[in-house]
Amino acid sequence: xxxxxxxxxxxxxxxxxxxxxxxxxxxxxxxxxxxxxxxxxxxxxxxxxxxxxxxxxxxxxxxxxxxxxxxxxxxxxxxxxxxxxxxxxxxxxxxxxxxxxxxxxxxxxxxxxx
Amino acid sequence: xxxxxxxxxxxxxxxxxxxxxxxxxxxxxxxxxxxxxxxxxxxxxxxxxxxxxxxxxxxxxxxxxxxxxxxxxxxxxxxxxxxxxxxxxxxxxxxxxxxxxxxxxxxxxxxxxxxxxxxxxxxxxxxxxxxxxxxxxxxx
Numbered sequence: 240x241x242x243x244x245x246x247x248x249x250x251x252x253x254x255x256x257x258x259x260x261x262x263x264x265x266x267x268x269x270x271x272x273x274x275x276x277x278x279x280x281x282x283x284x285x286x287x288x289x290x291x292x293x294x295x296x297x298x299x300x301x302x303x304x305x306x307x308x309x310x311x312x313x314x315x316x317x318x319x320x321x322x323x324x325x326x327x328x329x330x331x332x333x334x335x336x337x338x339x340x341x342x343x344x345x346x347x348x349x350x351x352x353x
Numbered sequence: 354x355x356x357x358x359x360x361x362x363x364x365x366x367x368x369x370x371x372x373x374x375x376x377x378x379x380x381x382x383x384x385x386x387x388x389x390x391x392x393x394x395x396x397x398x399x400x401x402x403x404x405x406x407x408x409x410x411x412x413x414x415x416x417x418x419x420x421x422x423x424x425x426x427x428x429x430x431x432x433x434x435x436x437x438x439x440x441x442x443x444x445x446x447x448x449x450x451x452x453x454x455x456x457x458x459x460x461x462x463x464x465x466x467x468x469x470x471x472x473x474x475x476x477x478x479x480x481x482x483x484x485x486x487x488x489x490x491x492x493x
Contacts, residue, residue: 272455274463277398278470282390290458294405297373298458301380301397303390318370 240264240349242306242329245285248343251308251331254315255324262305262329267349269341273298285349287340291315296322304328310337358420364404366413369457375416376401386420392493396425399471399489402464403429409454410434411485427472427489435481443469443477 243260246253253260262283269287270276276286276298285306286299291313299307300322306329309315315323315330323330333340345351360382362375380397400416407414411433419426436442442449443465450460469475472489479485 271458272461272463273458274402274461274467277402277467278463288458292457293370294373294458297377297401300377301373301394301401303394 240344240347242285242331244347245306245308245344245349246331248347249308249331249333249335249340251333254330254332255320256327256329259305259327259329264306264349267341267344267351269337271337276302285344287337287344289313289337291319293319293322295319296326296328299323299328300326306331308333308340310335310340356422360418360420362416362418364407364413364416366408366411369408372405372408373401376404379418383420383425388493392491395471396427396491399468399491400427400429402467403427403487403489405459406464407431407433409450409459414484422493424473424493425491427487427491429487429489430484432484435483435485436477436479437481439477439479 242262264285265283266281267285268276268279271288271290273294284304286304287308287310288295289311296319308331310333312334364375365371376397383393411431414431417428441447445466446462448460448462454460473492474490476488
């Protein structure tokens with residue numbers, strides 16, 4: 240699934256890396272605990288989270304993730320956006336809550352860690 | 354010991370936002386050196402979890418990375434409170450991190466287990482009241 244499709248499915252805003260919307264995302268992970276995210280390794284993944292701080296971007300960077308979706312209308316700071324832009328990570332924000340956002344992507348064929 | 358590349362970083366314990374900078378730099382360096390992305394990910398995650406631990410629990414510390422021809426060694430040392438029961442600390446889900454740390458997305462009790470999972474060898478030495486030394490080796 241491309242980042243562009245995730246944006247459409249979640250009615251999301253794109254805040255960084257608008258030129259990377261055609262990047263392929265192969266799996267997804269939803270969590271507010273970064274160590275749980277770090278326990279899960281897969282290439283080209285998207286992270287859905289309600290946690291907003293710089294360590295979310297750092298975690299995604301370490302995991303080679305290509306996209307972060309902030310759920311529940313959370314707004315990242317300029318510092319967070321700059322770090323993401325620098326690392327080529329697309330930041331999306333959606334008004335949807337975690338369960339709904341994950342459910343929509345899963346139902347549309349985006350796999351989890353299995 | 355020929356061809357050993359050594360990197361040293363001081364991890365600032367005061368600034369949670371900058372935690373992970375040393376790991377990010379190591380990751381960039383390994384990329385430049387052309388290592389396999391999967392291996393780079395293992396090294397970065399293991400070191401990042403260690404770096405976060407030093408910031409959360411020990412007020413920062415020192416990170417020394419040695420890149421040998423056949424392995425990458427990560428040595429993390431701090432002068433924090435130490436770990437009284439290492440076996441307990443290694444248990445997945447066990448954490449002494451306060452609520453403030455959990456609100457930042459850490460303290461799930463997965464740090465040390467993740468470090469062990471992503472390294473080929475890990476040793477934790479700790480003296481209560483003096484500090485902790487973690488050695489991790491990832492074979493290349």
